[in-house]
Amino acid sequence: MSLPERHILSKSTFMYGNQCLKRLWLHKFNPSERDEEEAVQTALFQSGTDVGLLAQKRFYGGIDASPVDAFHYQQSVYDTAMLIARGAKVIYEAAFQFNGVLAAMDIMVKRKDKWYAYEVKSSTGVKEPYLQDAALQYHVITNSGIELEDIFILHLNNKYIRKGDLDLQQLFTPTSVIEDVKMRQEGISSKILELKNMLKTKELPNIEIGPHCNIPYACDFKGYCGGGSIAEILDYGQSIIDKEAINDFVQTLKYPLYFLDFETWITPVPEQDGQWPYRQMPFQFSLHIQNSVDSEVTHKEYLAESKESDLLIFVETLLESLGNEGSIVVYNKAFENTRLRELKEQFPLYESAISALQERLVDLMSPFRKKHYYLPEMEGSYSIKQVLPALIPELSYDNLLIGDGGEASSVFYNLNKNQDSDTILEIRTALLEYCQLDTLAMVKILEKLKSLN
Ligand code: SF4
Structure with missing residues (x-):
């Protein structure tokens, strides 16, 4: 057997072409026009790789057929064929090629003379694009002469709560997609033809x-x-200011007012006890407090030492800071409410105290979500990042080192990793400034709402 000729389409280029012929064309013939990749995306790609390696460990003793680089896939195809011919039972990154189309499969397993294919995804379920991918993989693998008994999407299990060492059997859930991919086979063949013809012209x-x-x-x-x-x-429409509805909202608030915001970090693979895939782990809160209508606003905050810090400290500091009465004003109540519910389940000792906090939550996003207050400058959004500059232009996130929650989450996650004490201090200060602005923004937005009546 010799190396096959270089492929014309791969799983990713097929996906590009399936989405848009022009995207595939640009990728092939004018790739330098691609937008710059954002740091956040890179981090996501890296976490996907880690999940892939863990999934391999779930299928012990496999042989890796991955290429030395993306230009040597034909060697992988050759190596995979050799491994299969020599009776390998588990192959990682197995590569197949049929009629100019290349498809790699994360894990191939042979049990009782039958082949099972596993495509690893770092999501917690099966999504439509995965089915398209799997359909293409099935097309290439079966046409290469390998009969597949089943094909699975191996995704993370969000019901798995880590306790002690990672349990790889529990961390992953294999979902069979063979019936679905078989139904898609006709469409795959005709799409491949269409893409190849387009590339030829x-x-x-x-x-x-x-x-x-x-x-x-x-x-x-x-x-x-x-x-x-x-x-x-896009037309962002007309201004709407429903003073009566806004006043009704303002009247629901009870002093003292606590303006609260959480920051969280998140990873696909749980790193500590009590964590599950993609659990939002609280690490910081900012709190502005106003005791009565005319009183000055004071500020409290908490920022964990590191992601290994005990969540119990977060909970106890929060409970101490929030008193026993008065509205707790948040922006997008579902987020803080869900975090509180999760903490309550993790620390049953504080169940009733946390439930009491939940009952005091008031959502400042509500008048904006319900369009009781809308300005075209909000560009159709009711996110605080759009509402704040529309209502209070002088208060802005623009000059902060950390500009959004995703960035806060990512810098905190990487805090203390090979950083000197000055850098750590600088980052911690930036995190405190960012979170503080989130709650100060709420104070100012509420003042604006009150000033309308
Ligand atoms: S190539 Fe252009 S038209 Fe096609 S999906 Fe990308 S941005 Fe849209």
Whole structure:
């Protein structure tokens, strides 16, 4: 057997073409026009890799057929064929090629002479694009002469709560998708033909930006196609200020007022006891307090030493800071409420105290979500990042070192990793400033609502 010729389509280029012919064309013939990758995306890609390695450990004793780099997949195809011929029972990163289409499979397992394929995903369930991927993999593998008894998406199990060492059997859930991918086989064959024909003509497809640019994934050629102007063509409508409804909301608030915001970190794989995949782990809160209508606002805050810090300290500091009465004003109540419920389940000792906090929560987002107060500057959104500059332009996130919750989460997660004490101090200060602005923003937004009546 010799190495096959270089492939024309791979799983990812097939996916690009399936989303948009122009995306595939640009990827192949004009890749330098791609938008710059954001740091957050890189971090997500890296966490996906870790999950892949853990999944391999779940299938003990496999042989890795992955290529030395993306230009040597044909060697992988060759190695995989050799491993199968020599009776390998578990292969990691097995590669197959049929009719110019390459597909790698994360894990192939042979049991009682039958092959089972596992595609690893770091999500907690099966999503539509995974089924498209699996259908292409099935097409290539079975046409390469390997009969598949079953094909699974091996995803994370969000019901698994870590206690002690990671339990890899529990951490992952295999979901069979073979019936679904079999039904898609006809469509796969015709799509492959269409994509190959388009690539042969080398003509740039004439496709305008539209909703397809974000489905199933955000395209990374939006800059080239003018995706930045998608927002400009939208009409953000008229101002709405329903003073009566806003006043009704303001009247529900009971002093002292506590303006509260949590920050959380998150990882696919639980790192400590009590954590499950993608559990939002609270590490910081900011609290502005106003005792009566006319009194000055005071501030309290908590920031954990590190992600290993005991969550119990967070809970106890929070309970001490929030007193026994008065509204707890948050922006997007579902978030803080869910975190409190999770903490309550983890620390039953504080069940009734945390329940009492939940009963005091008031959602400042509510008048904006219900469109009792809307300005075109909010650009159709009721997120605090849009509402704040529309209502209080002088208060802005623009000059902060940390500009959003995702960034706060990521810098905290990496805090203390090879950083000197000055850097750590600088980051901690930036985290405190960011979270403080979130609750100060709420204070100012409420003042604005009150001033309308
Ligand atoms: S931005 Fe939209 S139109 Fe342009 S290549 Fe991407 S998906 Fe296609």
